[in-house]
Amino acid sequence: QVQLAESGGGLVKPGGSLRLSCAASGFTFSDYYMNWIRQAPGKGLEWLSYISFTGNTIYYADSVKGRFTISRDNAKNSLYLQMNSLRAEDTAVYYCARGGQGGGWFDPWGRGTLVTVSS
Amino acid sequence: DIQMTQSPSSLSASLGDRVTITCQASQDIGNYLNWYQQRPGKAPNLLIYDASNLQRGVPSRFSGSGSGTDFTLTISSLQPEDIATYYCQHYDNLPPITFGQGTRLDIK
Numbered sequence: 001q002v003q004l005a006e007s008g009g010g011l012v013k014p015g016g017s018l019r020l021s022c023a024a025s026g027f028t029f030s031d032y033y034m035n036w037i038r039q040a041p042g043k044g045l046e047w048l049s050y051i052s053f054t055g056n057t058i059y060y061a062d063s064v065k066g067r068f069t070i071s072r073d074n075a076k077n078s079l080y081l082q083m084n085s086l087r088a089e090d091t092a093v094y095y096c097a098r099g100g101q102g103g104g105w106f107d108p109w110g111r112g113t114l115v116t117v118s119s
Numbered sequence: 120d121i122q123m124t125q126s127p128s129s130l131s132a133s134l135g136d137r138v139t140i141t142c143q144a145s146q147d148i149g150n151y152l153n154w155y156q157q158r159p160g161k162a163p164n165l166l167i168y169d170a171s172n173l174q175r176g177v178p179s180r181f182s183g184s185g186s187g188t189d190f191t192l193t194i195s196s197l198q199p200e201d202i203a204t205y206y207c208q209h210y211d212n213l214p215p216i217t218f219g220q221g222t223r224l225d226i227k
Contacts, residue, residue, distance in 0.1 A: 104210025107165035
C-alpha cells in the first residue's frame, strides 16, 4: 500500500526554522519525483517545491525560494523540507506528494503536518 | 506564470444532479491539466490526470474534458460523498506549478 507520512510540524516563532520529513512506503521511492505543497488555513493549495529522482533537479516557488530547501534520501525512503526564516504567512498544513510517472500530477498525498508561525 | 481560474467558486446542487466545474488557463497548456477532490479535513485526492484520464479507483461518474485553455470537470450524478472542494492544477512550462483557487461543492 502506497503511503506518505509527514512529520516535524509544530509551533515556531517568526524568523525560526523547522525541518519537515516525509516517510514513504509501499513503492520504490527512488523511481519517483517528489513535491511539497501547502495549504494555509481556509485557503487553497500552493505548490512549493519539486525534487527529481536523484535530487539533481530542484524547483521552488518564488514565495519560498532562498528560505526553504528540499532534499531526499533514497536509502531512507525519505523526503525533507528545511524551512528557515519562517514568517507568519508560512502558517499552513504542509503535504508531501508523489509525482506521477509520465506526467505532472500528484498522487498520493500524505495526511499533512501543521506548521504554525507565531510569537 | 500560468494562472488557473476556476468557476464557480462555490456551487450548491441536489443529489443526482449533473455538476460541471470549469477551469481556464491563462495560456495554452495542451492537456497538462489535473483535477483533485479535497474532502473537509482530508488531503487532496487525484481524480483526473491529463485533462481526461480517470485515475484508478475513482468512480466513473467523474469525467474531465478540454484542451488548450478551457477544461471541465463533470460529475454525472451527484452523490453525498462528493461534497468537497475541487481544484484544477496545471504542469505545463513549470516552474511554477499552479492550482486553481478551488470550487466548493455542497448539497442544496
